[in-house]
Every structure is written in C-alpha cells, then in structure tokens.
Amino acid sequence: MAIKVYSTPSCPWCAKTKEFLKENKVEFEDIDVSSDVNAAREMVKKSGQMGVPVIDANGKIIVGFNEPEIKKAIAA
Amino acid sequence: MKENYDFLVLGGGGTGLAAAMYGARLGLKTLVLGTTNGSELPVGGVITTTDSVENYPGFTSISGMELAKKLEEHARAYDLVTIKTEAAIKIEKKKNSFEVETKNSKYNAKTLLFATGTKWRKLNVPGSDEFERKGVNYCALCDAPLFKDRVVAVVGGSDSAVKDALVISKYAKKVYVIARNEVHAEPINMERIKSDKKAELITKTNVTEIKGDSLVRSIILDKPYKGQKELKVDGVFVAIGHIALSELAVSIGVEVNEKGEIKIDHRTSETNIPGVFSAGDVSDKGFKQLITGVGDGCTAAYYAYEYITKNKLI
Numbered sequence: 001m002a003i004k005v006y007s008t009p010s011c012p013w014c015a016k017t018k019e020f021l022k023e024n025k026v027e028f029e030d031i032d033v034s035s036d037v038n039a040a041r042e043m044v045k046k047s048g049q050m051g052v053p054v055i056d057a058n059g060k061i062i063v064g065f066n067e068p069e070i071k072k073a074i075a076a
Numbered sequence: 077m078k079e080n081y082d083f084l085v086l087g088g089g090g091t092g093l094a095a096a097m098y099g100a101r102l103g104l105k106t107l108v109l110g111t112t113n114g115s116e117l118p119v120g121g122v123i124t125t126t127d128s129v130e131n132y133p134g135f136t137s138i139s140g141m142e143l144a145k146k147l148e149e150h151a152r153a154y155d156l157v158t159i160k161t162e163a164a165i166k167i168e169k170k171k172n173s174f175e176v177e178t179k180n181s182k183y184n185a186k187t188l189l190f191a192t193g194t195k196w197r198k199l200n201v202p203g204s205d206e207f208e209r210k211g212v213n214y215c216a217l218c219d220a221p222l223f224k225d226r227v228v229a230v231v232g233g234s235d236s237a238v239k240d241a242l243v244i245s246k247y248a249k250k251v252y253v254i255a256r257n258e259v260h261a262e263p264i265n266m267e268r269i270k271s272d273k274k275a276e277l278i279t280k281t282n283v284t285e286i287k288g289d290s291l292v293r294s295i296i297l298d299k300p301y302k303g304q305k306e307l308k309v310d311g312v313f314v315a316i317g318h319i320a321l322s323e324l325a326v327s328i329g330v331e332v333n334e335k336g337e338i339k340i341d342h343r344t345s346e347t348n349i350p351g352v353f354s355a356g357d358v359s360d361k362g363f364k365q366l367i368t369g370v371g372d373g374c375t376a377a378y379y380a381y382e383y384i385t386k387n388k389l390i
Contacts, residue, residue, distance in 0.1 A: 011218035012117060012124035012141060034221030034247075044222070048290060050311065051209035051219045063209065065118070 003028040003074070004056040006043040010034075013065040014053040020067065026074050081107040082389075083380050084176055084185030086164050086324065089121020090366045091356030092191035093147040093159075095373030100154030102381040107183060108151070109176070111163040119161060120144030121193055122357065123366050125217045127243050132367055140217075143366075169328050172389055174351070186389045187380040190325045190338055190347075190354040191373055194318030199231055203286030204314075211292025211311045216240035223248045223311045229295055230254065231283050232315035235261040238269045240315050245274045252307065254278045254297070286312055320358045328352070333360050345376035351383050 003021065005028050007014030021028050033040035033052060047054045047061050055062040057073035083099040085092040088110025099106040110119040117124060126140035135143065151157050162178040167188070176183045196214045198204065204212055213219045216230070220243050228248045230241045233255025241253045242265065251274055253259060259277050261269065269275050278301050285296040287306075294308050301307065320336040331339045331348045338347055338354040342361065345353045353376035355361075356369035383389075 008218060008221045010127065010139070010141065011215065012120060012144075013218065015141065016118045037224060040222055040224070044291075049209045050211050050222050050291060051213055051215075052222070 002058055004031055006031050006033050006039065006054040007052050008032065008034045011052050017053045017055065017065045020070065024074060078182045078184050081105050081183060081185045082384055083187050083189065083377065084183060085189045085191055087191035087193055088119035088159060089191060089193050089356060090123050090144060090147050091369035091373040093151040094370040095189050095191060095355060095377045096157045097151040097154060098374040098377035099380065100156035102377060104156065104381055106157050108157065108159040109164050109178065110159050110161045119148055119159060125215050127217050131365060164324055167324055167328050186384050187351045187353065189376050189380065190358055191356045192321040193357045194320050196314065197317045197319050199314040199316060201283060201285055207286050207288055207292045210290065211288060212286060213311065213313050216243045216313050220244045220247050225249045226310035227308060228311040228313060229307065229309045230313045230315055233257055233259045234315065235265055237315035238265045240313050241275055242268055242272065244313060245272050249274065251275050252278055254281055254283055256282050318357065322358055325354065344379040345372050346379055353380055
C-alpha cells in the first residue's frame with residue numbers, strides 16, 4: 001500500500017489526516033506542497049483541486065479528511 | 077447503554093475545551109463532542125486556522141494550531157474529561173436531563189453547553205460553488221502555499237480578511253483585498269497591509285462572478301478597478317464572515333437573535349432554558365475572540381455546576 005498525503009504544515013485537516021493514519025498504523029509519505037512547487041503541481045494535476053489535504057492511496061484520490069473514504073482505501 | 081454526564085459540551089474549539097477543563101475542576105463528569113454538525117474544523121476549532129495568535133495572555137505570539145493543542149492537552153489532563161470526535165445530530169429535553177444522540181451513540185447530560193461555533197459564510201455568486209477548492213478557498217492558512225507566485229483576491233473587509241491577505245502575501249505575487257465597503261482591520265494589521273507592497277485594497281466593490289476553466293482564471297467586479305471590470309486572478313479566498321451553528325439549540329427551544337446567535341445571560345452564559353448554556357462564537361456576545369470565548373466557557377461551567385448543586389441533581 002503506497003499512500004501519499006499532500007499537505008501544508010499549517011492546515012488543521014492535514015494534521016488530522018496524518019494523525020488518523022498514524023493511529024491506524026498506516027505508513028504514508030508526507031509531501032509538503034508549501035515547500036515543493038513540483039509536488040504542488042503534481043497534486044493539482046492528480047486531483048484537479050487547489051486545496052489540501054489530498055490523499056493518494058494507490059492511485060485513489062481522496063480530497064479532504066474524508067474518514068470513511070480513507071478507511072475504505074486503507075482496508076483495500 | 078447510555079453514558080451519563082454532568083456537563084456535555086457541544087463543540088471542541090477553544091471555548092469548549094476550556095469549559096471542559098473548568099467543569100472537571102469543579103468535579104463535573106464532562107463530555108466534549110468535538111465535531112459540530114456543519115463545522116469545517118477538527119478539535120481545536122477556528123483558532124487552528126490562525127497563523128499567529130498575538131492576543132492570548134501568556135503567549136506573545138503562538139501559532140493557532142499549537143495553542144489549540146495546548147488547550148486540548150489541558151482539558152485531557154483531567155480524568156473527568158472525555159473528548160469524542162462525534163457530532164450531535166439530535167437532542168431531546170427530558171425531565172431533569174438532556175438526551176444527546178450522535179450517529180452511533182446516545183448520551184444523557186444534566187447540563188449542556190453549546191460552544192458549536194460558526195461556519196464560513198459562502199460567497200454566493202455565479203462560479204463560487206463550481207470553483208470551490210479549484211481556486212475558491214476559505215482557509216488561507218491551509219491553502220495559501222498553493223498560490224506561490226500567483227495572483228489572488230481576498231473577498232471581505234474585516235480584520236480576518238486582512239489577516240488572510242497577509243498570510244497569502246507571503247506566497248502570492250499579488251493579493252487584492254476586495255471589500256464591499258471600507259476595510260476595517262485592527263490598527264496593527266491595517267498598518268501591515270498598507271505597507272505590504274504586494275497588496276492592493278479595492279473598496280466599495282463587489283465580486284459578482286468567478287470565471288475559469290478547470291481552475292479559477294478571473295473575477296468580475298461590479299465597478300471598474302483601474303479601468304477593468306474583469307480582474308485576472310488564480311485564486312479567490314472568501315472571508316465574508318460566519319454563520320452561527322445554532323440549529324440544534326433552536327431544536328430544543330433555545331432563543332436566538334436575528335443573526336442566529338444564541339441569546340445568553342451575559343453574567344452566567346445561561347440561555348433561556350435552565351441548564352443549557354452557550355459561549356464562544358455561536359453566542360450573542362459582541363466581542364468575539366478566543367480569550368472572551370474561553371472566559372465565557374469557564375463561566376458556563378461554573379453556573380452549570382451551580383445549577384446541578386442547587387437543583388440537587390448530583
């Protein structure tokens with residue numbers, strides 16, 4: 001399972017998303033789009049969104065801290 | 077089986093967390109339901125979206141997220157406090173208690189505190205829904221970094237709008253602050269925005285439309301700015317105020333004012349219903365800051381304790 005979390009350091013829902021993944025012992029790559037312009041572009045391209053957090057769970061794109069969707073994705 | 081509590085706090089923002097801490101100090105078994113139906117924010121509440129808090133005693137400057145974390149830790153330090161990330165969906169008034177229902181549980185409480193806060197008021201113009209999160213955003217602190225070297229408009233003329241513009245200006249190459257009247261910010265922030273070379277204030281002007289393709293590309297103004305009614309922008313941050321989350325309170329007969337804010341006795345934080353209190357942004361207090369919400373939340377905890385002891389509900 002490869003999970004990427006596109007986030008910014010000052011976004012409360014990003015913090016919540018990462019906390020949730022840690023609590024569920026799910027490993028993830030945290031990508032700070034505030035310091036990585038290319039990653040920010042990649043996120044917008046993948047999701048069509050200009051807002052964080054965006055979660056890429058094995059290609060499934062989840063926008064925002066959508067707990068039921070994240071649960072489904074990590075269980076898959 | 078239903079869990080029983082002395083003091084049930086609806087809303088886990090700074091106000092609710094401080095009230096819970098104080099309730100526990102008074103020996104009240106306290107539950108915080110940290111997610112409010114309709115709220116966009118996690119436990120910690122609206123202060124988590126503030127970059128730098130400079131008006132909370134004890135901290136010359138602290139990030140909102142850090143301060144919220146400290147408030148949560150302080151509340152959790154008491155064994156009598158339970159914090160759950162559940163949203164109340166229904167409340168029923170019983171003889172000497174209130175039954176609060178969430179999606180999966182039911183709770184009984186002798187007293188209630190509505191610290192449910194507010195949600196962002198949406199900009200209701202053509203394109204504002206279509207482009208939400210595609211350039212139209214509400215949390216500057218969260219999403220400003222995505223607008224590095226872009227042109228951004230902040231809609232609103234309040235202190236919050238100016239603070240948002242100051243955050244965005246750290247990343248964007250230009251930021252317009254568009255206010256339907258004048259821009260009214262705290263003097264210190266007014267000075268900061270006026271001396272910010274990337275910022276331009278456009279007053280007495282409304283945004284009437286947001287245009288784009290897959291993302292925002294421009295906005296239409298109701299009067300020309302520098303000869304143009306269409307401004308090319310990559311993002312629009314909306315800061316036009318908040319709507320009180322008081323629907324659940326109204327459902328059990330709590331009185332609200334014309335803005336939907338819960339009417340409280342400004343001495344005790346009690347509503348028109350005995351045993352039901354309110355504090356923070358959802359209440360009808362005039363000056364709303366974390367510092368005032370925290371004070372009113374603690375006041376509510378104290379009078380909830382008095383209500384329980386006076387009525388021999390212990």
